[in-house]
Amino acid sequence: MQAQLIALDWGTSSLRAYKLGPAGVVLEQRSLASGIMHLPTEPRDIAGVRCADGFELAFDAACGDWLDAQPDLPVIACGMVGSAQGWSEATYRNTPVDVASLGQALHRVRSLRGVDVHIVPGVIEQAGLPNVMRGEETQVLGVLQGLGANALIGLPGSHSKWVEVVDGRITHFDTFMTGEVFAVLSKHSLLGRTQQICEQFQAEAFDRGVRVALSQDGQRGVLSTLFSARTLGLTGELTAQQQPDYLSGLLIGHELAGLPDRIQPIILVGAAPLCSRYQRALALCGFAHVSLAQEATERGLWQLAVAAGLTQPVLEA
Amino acid sequence: MQAQLIALDWGTSSLRAYKLGPAGVVLEQRSLASGIMHLPTEPRDIAGVRCADGFELAFDAACGDWLDAQPDLPVIACGMVGSAQGWSEATYRNTPVDVASLGQALHRVRSLRGVDVHIVPGVIEQAGLPNVMRGEETQVLGVLQGLGANALIGLPGSHSKWVEVVDGRITHFDTFMTGEVFAVLSKHSLLGRTQQICEQFQAEAFDRGVRVALSQDGQRGVLSTLFSARTLGLTGELTAQQQPDYLSGLLIGHELAGLPDRIQPIILVGAAPLCSRYQRALALCGFAHVSLAQEATERGLWQLAVAAGLTQPVLEA
Incomplete structure (x- = not known):
């Protein structure tokens, strides 16, 4: 061709x-x-x-x-x-x-x-x-092809974007510095000192982090819940290997807690392992219609x- | 003696x-x-x-x-x-x-x-x-001497504590990693790259940060509002010298937005320059009775x- x-x-x-x-x-x-x-x-x-x-x-x-x-x-x-x-x-x-x-x-x-x-x-x-x-605007427009007129499109990453599409137009978007905050805290803060990187995804710890973000404790905001990544280690409720995925779930949970819930469906664009974390966390938030976009x-x-x-x-x- | x-x-x-x-x-x-x-x-x-x-x-x-x-x-x-x-x-x-x-x-x-x-x-x-x-428990008990039975005591720092005292007893407390998050973001994230340290306190920028945290935009949480420290620079609304104090106000504002508002009076314990930032931010939050404790x-x-x-x-x- x-x-x-x-x-x-x-x-x-x-x-x-x-x-x-x-x-x-x-x-x-x-x-x-x-x-x-x-x-x-x-x-x-x-x-x-x-x-x-x-x-x-x-x-x-x-x-x-x-x-x-x-x-x-x-x-x-x-x-x-x-x-x-x-x-x-x-x-x-x-x-x-x-x-x-x-x-x-x-x-x-x-x-x-x-x-x-x-x-x-x-x-x-x-x-x-x-x-x-x-x-990201280009990715969003690529996703829209073949969709209905409205969608909420998530692009997870260092600086996650959430883009609202109404009648085929990008009307509003937010940026969450989730990925970069995770990286700098893991590498440079007290929280990183007790973490141990683990090859295997720690699903239970991740889910717990998401749930804490969505809980009443989470209402005080992420500056408050962050310290639990340390205290749950101190009290023996999180192992060193579980702490990175707990922190990941906690931050992603706080990000998702800030999403508008009036726009459906949700479509995720990005690297598969990260999208799969977001898909998991979105399910815990009660978002039912989530799909992944390719190309x-x-x-x-x-x-x-x-x-x-x-x-x-x-x-x- | x-x-x-x-x-x-x-x-x-x-x-x-x-x-x-x-x-x-x-x-x-x-x-x-x-x-x-x-x-x-x-x-x-x-x-x-x-x-x-x-x-x-x-x-x-x-x-x-x-x-x-x-x-x-x-x-x-x-x-x-x-x-x-x-x-x-x-x-x-x-x-x-x-x-x-x-x-x-x-x-x-x-x-x-x-x-x-x-x-x-x-x-x-x-x-x-x-x-x-x-x-911090010792500082709180030191402050209580000569006070009424109830108080909310704030100890700003790397890991700020907010301690609720009811009937002369410490009943509940929260930890906010505000100071450490400020330090690692300023030093290691994208936000630090456009910041310029300024000797003089940038009151207007600090207040703006607090107000953004308390605004409707702030409801999406600090992971979302953080990016504004960059975009307000891009749009010429914050100078490089104003960005550090904007970020400081933003983070402190998010911390204070998570406080219980049922306990009065508020007493601050800590280094004078930091307590003075908190006192300023508390006033913007509408907390009227705030005092500083010594020794x-x-x-x-x-x-x-x-x-x-x-x-x-x-x-x-």
């Missing part, structure tokens, strides 16, 4: 490149470590010019050969590549946004080989406390490229 | 020694860096014996000369010196406790020079999530020594 689009998922620590065929089918994909904070530094010739620019070098490594073979392929990219620290800043778009409005707002940067890279802008919400995302980023990039007129929605007869 | 009691406030990082006279008046005091995690290691002769035990060495440095002058002085100590990592473990006492019951439960360790050190046990609460304190530890140790019969409450005629 003939390629139709090059789609780049270009974040802080990695760069994934997809060659997409008709209707967005994935023909080939690659993963590089060249996130915007880990760009190549070794100068190389690109289009006959000696080049030392990290973005150009990473771009060339990711899909230079695809463009050599098919120079007119359109290119779209999402993620931190469009941030102030990225290749070229794609200014945030205000909520509400949908595929059509974001697709019309792609930001172009001309690469050394003369090909335009179309960068998806991040999204900002400015009602109340400001909130931002870059890359959200490449589907979102395809949808946006179609909306921008960079490619055709279906193969022409 | 003749000394009546040696009182030691012996924590993780420091050791404070008080020589108390009639009615508990402070005759002399010293501060050493010999907390239980920073004990002396240089062997020395104590009571004619070569000694390398860190607790003995620290004890001798703190009050050996006082005991040389007055060998029958009773000695009382509180804090982490009674923990499993301390000189000798003083098992936790269950809530409720008061001066009389804790005073009857002092744990004795015989020092090399033949003097008994009476260690105040920590307190544990086992209803619901377990909670523990060591040292809580030495007063508590005196009360407990009297209850234990180690010393006389007032000078005999």
Whole structure:
């Protein structure tokens, strides 16, 4: 099949490149470590010019050969590549946004080989406390394809996002620093000192953490319940091996306790092991309709490229 | 005036020694860096014996000369010196406790020079999530002297304690890891990267943080509001210098939002600059009757020594 689009998922620590065929089918994909904070530094010739620019070098490594073979392929990219620290800043778009409005707002940067890279802008919400995302908006739009009009989409991670979709539009989202708080507490706080990392998932301890977050004790907030990760160790109710998963369940439970409960269904996007923790915790919270989405980023990039007129929605007869 | 009691406030990082006279008046005091995690290691002769035990060495440095002058002085100590990592473990006492019951439960360790050190046990609460304190119980009992029967006593710090006193007894307490969470986030998380330490207290930013914690946005919990310390920087609403005090206000606000509001008055015990932050935040929360306590530890140790019969409450005629 003939390629139709090059789609780049270009974040802080990695760069994934997809060659997409008709209707967005994935023909080939690659993963590089060249996130915007880990760009190549070794100068190389690109289009006959000696080049030392990290973005150009990473771009060339990711899909230079695809463009050599098919120079007119359109290119779209999402993620931190469009941030102030990225290749070229794609200014945030205000909520509400949908595929059509974001697709019309792609930001172009001309690469050394003369090909335009179309960068998806991040999204900002400015009602109340400001909130931002870059890359997640594309995943959300990829998930929406084939769904009903409303959904609550969770993207667990260092900074988990929960995105509310109403009538096919992103209307509101929240960010929870759950993953990063877990990491810094485990590594740098008193709680980490008595923890022992265990290969096997400690389901009972995890569930207990979730339940504590949802309990009356949890109402005082996570700054209060955190100390129980230590005291339950002191009283012999948690072993050193159980403490990391207890803390994980506790933090995820506090995150989920803050979710709006009026929007269904819930769809999770992200790495399978983490999504499976969230799915488990959501069940304990009483959320019944939870599913996992696959290939959200490449589907979102395809949808946006179609909306921008960079490619055709279906193969022409 | 003749000394009546040696009182030691012996924590993780420091050791404070008080020589108390009639009615508990402070005759002399010293501060050493010999907390239980920073004990002396240089062997020395104590009571004619070569000694390398860190607790003995620290004890001798703190009050050996006082005991040389007055060998029958009773000695009382509180804090982490009674923990499993301390000189000798003083098992936790269950809530409720008061001066009389804790005073009857002092744990004795015989020092090399033949003097008994009476260690105040920590307190544990086992209803619901377990909670523990060591040292704070003594401060609370010191504060109670001269107060009405009921009070809510706050001890801000790395692990802030909030202690409910009903009818002169410690009935319940909570621990908030506010100070430690602030420290690890500032030092090790994304939030620290854009912060700039500023000598001057940024009152407006601090108040804003408190208000966000108390707002509807705050209801989703601190894992959610934390990200605003970054986004308010991105949108130009907080300068780099304002971010640390915003984060401080935000965390303290979340702590205070979890307090019971049925107990008055509120009394704060601790370092003046930190208590002044809490006092400011409590005012924003609508708590009207807040005062600061002085000399809580030495007063508590005196009360407990009297209850234990180690010393006389007032000078005999």
